[in-house]
Amino acid sequence: MDKLFIAFFCLWLASCAKEPHPNAGRYKIEQDIAPERAPLEQELFDPTPVYEEPTRGGNSDYRLLGKDYKVLKSADGFSEEGIASWYGKKFHGHLTSNGETYDMYEMTAAHKTLPLPTYVKVTNLENGRQAIVRVNDRGPFHAGRIIDLSYAAAFKLGVYQTGTARVKIESLHSAAGYYIQVAKGKDAENMQEKSMAIAALFQVPTKILQRDGIFWLVAGPMDELTQADKVIQDLLDYGYPDARHLNKVEAVGATIQ
Template sequence: MTCRKRRSAALLSLSLGLLILAGCSTTPPPSTVSHVPPEEGHYRTDGPGLHPPANLASIPDAVPRKEPLNKFANRPYTALGKVYVPDLSNKPYKVQGLASWYGRKFHNQKTSTGELYDMYGMTGASTTLPLPCYVRVTNLANRKSVVVRVNDRGPFKSDRVIDLTYTAAWKLGFVNQGTAWVEVERVFPE
């Protein structure tokens, strides 16, 4: 067998082994993880659905109000092999990073708090913020800002800091790009 044939056979064996291992992998049970991030570029086919509201701009931001923490959604949990511990300290929170959005694939599915996800609402997902809570998200490229109610867990990609509804991403001006560099700051009821 020539060196080239041996290398091709070794690559084929390695590829088959990886495929078999991938088939054996598991995903977290639905009760642990609300949603898994879409593949890159998936945002192009994930919204806005067939009948979006006539005027997305008129959908109001979330208004912070006092709410009890969800007793189930604030426990430590594992998603995609990583352990997350929600921060229930009520400390100020401000972070910059990538925001993404999730749309019709999860529309009307249960969020981590048990509420139905509404891609036309003003909500978001965080891996460690307490559920529910409220944050102001500002697109640092255009300075547009919205307030959303965080009621879900995600995004489970290490480079993302928040996942937003289609409407929130539309208002922030990054629906067509799929992601944007943002600042996320926790806001509290008056």
Template sequence: MNKFKISIVFLLVSMLVACSSYTSKGRYQIEQDHSPDNIPPLGHVEDVNPRYEPYSIGGNKDYNVRGIDYKVLTGITELTERGKASWYGNKFHGHLTSNGERYDMFTMSAAHKNLPLPSYVTVKNLENNRQITVRINDRGPFHEGRIIDLSYAAAHKLGILKNGTAEVEINLLHFPAEEDSANQFNGEYFIQYLVTSLPDKANDLGKAHSQQYQVASSFIREDKLYKLRLGPFNSQLKAENILAKMKNIYPEAFILHNQ
């Protein structure tokens, strides 16, 4: 066997070893979870600002893990639970959470088996009386007796990093949609739902949808095209509610935000 063939064989063996090493760990590059190698200062990390948020598209259907069925409690307004809190760190950092966001272990987030995503809860460490507020955007922990999995930063603030777990009480913070003060007037929101080259069509559709949804209508003319819009709305929530209805007819409709 000449040197060229030996090199090819060596390369193929190396690739197979690398692939088998990766697949043995599944979707994560690290087999065992652990603390971050380089820990940034965490004193500046503050509790999240709880507010109303619409449920995310991902992560809010009933699901099954390891043969166990879990029900997502959509529509829930009250919840108090006591049990063990744990934390998850470097293994999962940068990977997608259950609602499609990127897990950042240095933010105040957490995982829960049943609460809708996202949700906000207070977590009180019953062993040292520390309390934090976190945003639920992931699923877990799937260990008996554990009710919440905290990010590294949240676990640090709650004082459970050393022992790994602690007895806690969690309470759901509920914000009705009509009390969405965080999404109230902050610039103007518009729904752009159609682009047409026909001015009469733009005019007729604008009047019809303005009357249907009881909101102003307008269009932006660029060259020979007319971009039809509804608005302004002074609330992102109101714009999202109407957008959901309009998408049945205009699937490409989207929200514009002018500040």
């Protein structure tokens, strides 16, 4: 057999024997990096903890890198201390474990076993800073790390500046009070713009819920019914015909129609 052919055959066989990484070709950036700009002030607002039913994706027990992970049935009373890291531009625009799109400028995070989504308070034990994040992804899978923060969350907590930090995470319940449906629609970008405008105009927390391709803009909680009534009337006057009170079940994001 020709020596050149034998050499070529050996190289081909070696390349076939090496299996590609499961994520090979998925990301355009090989090493994760920070974006070109820092988060805007409005991108650092803590999200309001609103109960959301577990998503269809990302809530099954799973096995990864030879290790089994059992997803918690409930986040009630959950607390944990350990090392936080962050992830940014490499993953921006890609799907999270529960099927959403990762936006490094949103206050989100990844955790190995918490139900998706879950709201947690994160305290940086090295500088005392705190933030609320919405867990909608799985990870980190580096030894000793308990949570992967979005770039915005890491920036707010001072974790981006140090790369990692020791933190405490505590699960949160949805806040009590009065909630309002402001608007609904299929345009996520338009709803995000309205969310920031309403939050600034009325000085109330806002939240966007998604179900079956429809986005709901929710404002609240508000402590007083009179305040909620006035906001609804003002919204109607400003041209928001879908503005209305949410009952308790709707307010926690379970059955918004």
